[in-house]
Amino acid sequence: MTPAAESAEWYAKEVTWMVVGVVATLAVGLLTAWAAMNASLRRCRTTYEVVSNSLLPSDPSANVSVSHQGVRLGAPRAVTIYLRNAGRRDITSDQFHGGRPIAFDFGRAVLELPSVQSSASSYPIDVELEGNAFLVKPSFVRRKKGAAVTVLLDGGFATDDLAVRHVMVNGRVDPVDNLRNGAVEQLKAVALFIGATVAGLLALVTFVSSFTDRF
Incomplete structure (x- = not known):
């Protein structure tokens, strides 16, 4: 195997593991955000x-x-x-x-x-x-x-x-004026979910683009 081929194989493996890491991080972020949002919605x-x-x-x-x-x-x-x-x-x-x-x-x-x-x-x-x-x-x-x-x-x-x-x-009792705070908590959970998704996808696109440009 030529040095160039070995270099390409090494780089491909490195990118693959980076992609796996990004996907794993994204999955953990999505699961965390989903759990937070689900807990908020299920609370009485x-x-x-x-x-x-x-x-x-x-x-x-x-x-x-x-x-x-x-x-x-x-x-x-x-x-x-x-x-x-x-x-x-x-x-x-x-x-x-x-x-x-x-x-x-x-x-x-x-x-x-x-x-x-x-x-x-x-x-x-x-x-x-x-x-x-x-x-x-x-x-x-x-x-x-x-x-x-x-x-x-x-x-x-x-x-x-x-x-x-x-x-x-798994419940709370609040003045009606504080109901808005509960809505804010739910919006934060949704924002966390969306943010984790977008960040992970952007990172994945960046790595794939870097790999494509190299070859």
């Missing part, structure tokens, strides 16, 4: 929003007042929170880790639970009161469905006073 997501925060009419001098268990309330207030399964999948009761509920804590005693209205009447959300909070117990929540929960408080309340505690399996 519940949003909540304070849709009403109303001070109820109460004027003892006009014989108009609101009482609870015989005690007149000084500043009765009705607060309605809308919960929604904003994810792509139904939420099942086994996604409540250890059977623990989602707790919506108002920072003051919740006196009554006047209304719980589910948008999917065949699958009502199970809600109960406990101290300063109402609890969403393990429930089946259809995708894009939710419930409006109204509570009775006594005293001032601002949206920032609300604290939400949960231990969801």
Whole structure:
């Protein structure tokens, strides 16, 4: 074999291994991006929003007042929170880790639970009161469905006073304003997927072009 032929054979082998390396790197990048995007899409997501925060009419001098268990309330207030399964999948009761509920804590005693209205009447959300909070117990929540929960408080309340505690399996509970952040995460995953694909293809084209120019 002539030196030129040996050189060509060596170069061909080198380019082949470089192409294999690029393809392997591309495959790893694509799998990583796919896994990140798939995990983001599969995560269950519940949003909540304070849709009403109303001070109820109460004027003892006009014989108009609101009482609870015989005690007149000084500043009765009705607060309605809308919960929604904003994810792509139904939420099942086994996604409540250890059977623990989602707790919506108002920072003051919740006196009554006047209304719980589910948008999917065949699958009502199970809600109960406990101290300063109402609890969403393990429930089946259809995708894009939710419930409006109204509570009775006594005293001032601002949206920032609300604290939400949960231990969801592969899930999160966010204010509705933060739903946009979830969309951004998905877009980042898609961008990573596309970027890895384009970068790998460009590198592969460059190596092939270099090999062709040499011969």
